[in-house]
Amino acid sequence: xxxxxxxxxxxxxxxxxxxxxxxxxxxxxxxxxxxxxxxxxxxxxxxxxxxxxxxxxxxxxxxxxxxxxxxxxxxxxxxxxxxxxxxxxxxxxxxxxxxxxxxxxxxxxxxxxxxxxxxxxxxxxxxxxxxxxxxxxxxxxxxxxxxxxxxxxxxxxxxxxxxxxxxxxxxxxxxxxxxxxxxxxxxxxxxxxxxxxxxxxxxxxxxxxxxxxxxxxxxxxxxxxxxxxxxxxxxxxxxxxxxxxxxxxxxxxxxxxxxxxxxxxxxxxxxxxxxxxxxxxxxxxxxxxxxxxxxxxxxxxxxxxxxxxxxxxxxxxxxxxxxxxxxxxxxxxxxxxxxxxxxxxxxxxxxxxxxxxxxxxxxxxxxxxxxxxxxxxxxxxxxxxxxxxxxxxxxxxxxxxxxxxxxxxxxxxxxxxxxxxxxxxxxxxxxxxxxxxxxxxxxxxxxxxxxxxxxxxxxxxxxxxxxxxxxxxxxxxxxxxxxxxxxxxxxxxxxxxxxxxxxxxxxxxxxxxxxxxxxxxxxxxxxxxxxxxxxxxxxxxxxxxxxxxxxxxxxxxxxxxxxxxxxxxxxxxxxxxxxxxxxxxxxxxxxxxxxxxxxxx
Amino acid sequence: xxxxxxxxxxxxxxxxxxxxxxxxxxxxxxxxxxxxxxxxxxxxxxxxxxxxxxxxxxxxxxxxxxxxxxxxxxxxxxxxxxxxxxxxxx
Amino acid sequence: xxxxxxxxxxxxxxxxxxxxxxxxxxxxxxxxxxxxxxxxxxxxxxxxxxxxxxxxxxxxxxxxxxxxxxxxxxxxxxxxxxxxxxxxxxxxxxxxxxxxxxxxxxxxxxxxxxxxxxxxxxxxxxxxxxxxxxxxxxxxxxxxxxxxxxxxxxxxxxxx
Numbered sequence: 001x002x003x004x005x006x007x008x009x010x011x012x013x014x015x016x017x018x019x020x021x022x023x024x025x026x027x028x029x030x031x032x033x034x035x036x037x038x039x040x041x042x043x044x045x046x047x048x049x050x051x052x053x054x055x056x057x058x059x060x061x062x063x064x065x066x067x068x069x070x071x072x073x074x075x076x077x078x079x080x081x082x083x084x085x086x087x088x089x090x091x092x093x094x095x096x097x098x099x100x101x102x103x104x105x106x107x108x109x110x111x112x113x114x115x116x117x118x119x120x121x122x123x124x125x126x127x128x129x130x131x132x133x134x135x136x137x138x139x140x141x142x143x144x145x146x147x148x149x150x151x152x153x154x155x156x157x158x159x160x161x162x163x164x165x166x167x168x169x170x171x172x173x174x175x176x177x178x179x180x181x182x183x184x185x186x187x188x189x190x191x192x193x194x195x196x197x198x199x200x201x202x203x204x205x206x207x208x209x210x211x212x213x214x215x216x217x218x219x220x221x222x223x224x225x226x227x228x229x230x231x232x233x234x235x236x237x238x239x240x241x242x243x244x245x246x247x248x249x250x251x252x253x254x255x256x257x258x259x260x261x262x263x264x265x266x267x268x269x270x271x272x273x274x275x276x277x278x279x280x281x282x283x284x285x286x287x288x289x290x291x292x293x294x295x296x297x298x299x300x301x302x303x304x305x306x307x308x309x310x311x312x313x314x315x316x317x318x319x320x321x322x323x324x325x326x327x328x329x330x331x332x333x334x335x336x337x338x339x340x341x342x343x344x345x346x347x348x349x350x351x352x353x354x355x356x357x358x359x360x361x362x363x364x365x366x367x368x369x370x371x372x373x374x375x376x377x378x379x380x381x382x383x384x385x386x387x388x389x390x391x392x393x394x395x396x397x398x399x400x401x402x403x404x405x406x407x408x409x410x411x412x413x414x415x416x417x418x419x420x421x422x423x424x425x426x427x428x429x430x431x432x433x434x435x436x437x438x439x440x441x442x443x444x445x446x447x448x449x450x451x452x453x454x455x456x457x458x459x460x461x462x463x464x465x466x467x468x469x470x471x472x473x474x475x476x477x478x479x480x481x482x483x484x485x486x487x488x489x490x491x492x493x494x495x496x497x498x499x500x501x502x503x504x505x506x507x508x509x510x511x512x513x514x515x516x517x518x519x520x521x522x523x524x525x526x527x528x529x530x531x532x533x534x535x536x537x538x539x540x541x542x543x544x545x546x547x548x549x550x551x552x553x554x555x556x557x558x559x560x561x562x563x564x565x566x567x568x569x570x571x572x573x574x575x576x577x578x579x580x581x582x583x584x585x586x587x588x589x590x591x592x593x594x595x596x597x598x599x600x601x
Numbered sequence: 602x603x604x605x606x607x608x609x610x611x612x613x614x615x616x617x618x619x620x621x622x623x624x625x626x627x628x629x630x631x632x633x634x635x636x637x638x639x640x641x642x643x644x645x646x647x648x649x650x651x652x653x654x655x656x657x658x659x660x661x662x663x664x665x666x667x668x669x670x671x672x673x674x675x676x677x678x679x680x681x682x683x684x685x686x687x688x689x690x691x
Numbered sequence: 692x693x694x695x696x697x698x699x700x701x702x703x704x705x706x707x708x709x710x711x712x713x714x715x716x717x718x719x720x721x722x723x724x725x726x727x728x729x730x731x732x733x734x735x736x737x738x739x740x741x742x743x744x745x746x747x748x749x750x751x752x753x754x755x756x757x758x759x760x761x762x763x764x765x766x767x768x769x770x771x772x773x774x775x776x777x778x779x780x781x782x783x784x785x786x787x788x789x790x791x792x793x794x795x796x797x798x799x800x801x802x803x804x805x806x807x808x809x810x811x812x813x814x815x816x817x818x819x820x821x822x823x824x825x826x827x828x829x830x831x832x833x834x835x836x837x838x839x840x841x842x843x844x845x846x847x848x849x850x851x
Contacts, residue, residue: 232688240608248683
């Protein structure tokens with residue numbers, strides 16, 4: 001057995017039992033690992049009507065077959081569970097070294113079920129697995145929790161944990177690993193909190209084996225060369241981080257501004273990767289096996305917002321920046337640090353604060369609701385204060401920590417929540433870039449960019465180009481990206497490796513590691529299978545074609561200023577073609593023929 | 602006319618933007634003038650031989666020149682030109 | 692001509708490709724625990740430092756070795772080599788090395804210390820950041836010295 005370890009670890013927190021099972025390798029061939037395999041395990045074991053925060057939900061940590069090897073930038077893992085935010089299959093992907101450490105400890109997946117009677121943490125040292133009392137770490141921030149748990153286990157253990165937001169069951173709480181890496185979206189941290197599980201510490205001394213070492217090394221050398229020669233993978237991301245995107249999206253007129261009231265923010269440059277590199281960057285950082293190093297170790301000296309940590313990424317800088325009408329990078333980075341320390345998703349929280357600012361400016365909420373804070377767009381101290389309150393759950397922060405949909409709906413204005421399937425849409429305005437709108441609307445986890453990153457072609461000129469203003473061809477483009485990402489995530493690779501390599505290189509590395517031959521077609525088919533699997537789950541949750549939608553504002557309110565002034569999104573011109581190319585009926589339901597083709601029926 | 606520079610292009614120009622009182626007639630003329638001003642690092646980033654370097658992204662009023670007329674894109678005094686290297690993230 | 696392995700912690704991003712390359716070269720599999728180089732990361736500070744055998748001229752591991760298993764290589768300059776046939780696994784070398792750069796591995800009954808992959812270190816090949824360098828002794832500090840000289844150059848250019 002190669003690539004996979006062959007063992008899956010199951011921990012029942014209700015009974016306090018720990019069992020080891022053989023990984024189903026037949027399934028692993030078809031679903032790889034991580035997002036695909038985790039989703040398959042969840043569908044098989046969690047009833048669709050399960051309450052996401054009940055003991056019956058399961059929390060799965062799953063690396064991929066490439067995780068733990070030196071395939072470039074392929075050391076990732078996925079946290080899979082039924083999402084408390086919106087009932088979808090939450091697949092939150094993270095880097096760092098936690099996934100590889102799970103593999104070295106001997107596991108393809110860790111399945112956590114039930115609920116502990118009191119706070120606990122899990123300590124995995126190879127075959128020795130213990131459920132330990134966590135009453136002394138409950139309530140602590142993620143960096144402090146990490147240090148405290150390591151002091152009780154091993155100083156080199158890799159720790160994934162929740163912060164106060166996960167303990168408070170915020171449906172936008174995340175899971176942080178190694179202090180700075182986040183399985184960020186859909187509220188996976190709340191599921192961990194609902195199980196009274198504060199942290200997981202892993203230390204592994206085993207190996208990941210390879211079917212054909214010579215072939216694998218040759219494939220890796222080739223992939224590395226392609227990424228290193230690429231202007232983005234090789235130099236751009238290391239120099240400027242992902243936040244370099246602020247300016248190109250703004251100059252395109254597709255930087256959502258003030259809760260998507262506009263698509264252009266005149267002073268956005270002050271919040272971009274160039275400014276970050278000049279003012280806050282201490283050094284670039286790489287996840288396990290990464291050759292790109294987009295991570296930012298950053299420091300803010302400004303006493304009002306002083307701090308040290310990592311980030312912000314582009315999405316975070318946008319959410320606390322342009323989306324809140326704010327151009328103070330020190331404040332943005334401080335908000336990002338607070339989120340990481342307290343374990344809450346930056347995209348969802350920033351967008352929720354922006355939504356609250358609009359509610360405030362419209363007079364729907366007043367200073368009485370916001371603990372006396374004038375929560376207007378561009379109010380820098382108010383943004384940071386609201387972030388802090390959402391992190392700790394105090395006052396109005398408890399409402400913000402519910403995400404923008406629940407917030408806006410509670411005041412009778414769900415239309416002001418910029419969400420798809422109740423998850424906040426990220427930092428690309430679909431009015432200025434048509435295809436990303438189709439991706440938001442059809443995305444299996446709701447508002448999301450990473451699973452259908454059409455921006456690479458529509459804006460970033462990566463390999464091919466397509467005009468962002470047109471709708472023709474976008475259904476096909478979106479499907480290709482969605483399928484590719486499904487397989488890539490499940491292999492354990494980082495999305496950014498596509499700034500240099502594609503399905504061909506990934507399939508070759510996967511074949512050499514596992515000894516299972518994957519052609520490009522088969523690799524893409526795996527992605528399509530995973531996409532359809534997630535779609536079937538969503539249909540069981542009651543989602544219909546009506547939910548393959550965008551916030552109404554993006555369809556009816558044109559962008560007011562900037563280069564894309566006057567534009568709206570034309571989802572209706574893309575969605576029917578998308579269904580057709582997917583092999584789904586006009587209601588968005590996969591046909592029997594398609595399911596049979598994908599071995600899903 | 603305003604020309605704005607971003608990411609590594611900014612390190613070649615040493616400034617983030619420059620205003621021109623007389624807009625060159627086409628993008629080709631503009632880039633040639635900028636190459637003369639900023640030197641070979643800029644020239645190599647902008648051109649591949651006589652053609653536009655596929656690894657540079659140039660927007661005129663927010664539109665990628667690949668959807669306009671490439672190097673022959675006409676320029677007017679009120680235009681804003683943005684010049685990027687290939688960038689990405691997310 | 693003697694080559695030396697140089698570490699540049701300022702360039703290390705903590706990706707541990709060096710550990711992966713080392714274990715793959717020695718075992719054809721990925722076991723960071725088998726790596727002769729370790730890149731340690733301080734997570735709070737976001738700082739990483741690679742550590743490996745420096746092939747000391749006056750090597751404590753060679754001095755304490757009772758069988759001559761740990762010895763200066765006769766074929767490669769500037770290499771402290773380990774002869775597994777002569778070694779009795781007394782582990783004195785692991786105790787003697789002040790840097791912790793030699794250790795005993797029970798699984799393989801071996802002493803793990805950097806052997807420079809017999810003059811072509813894989814960690815250097817796989818480091819994406821230039822944090823590890825295998826250079827002639829005469830040029831070992833050239834990159835560091837020149838980088839600093841460049842800063843002086845910038846400063847002097849501004850005043851002149």
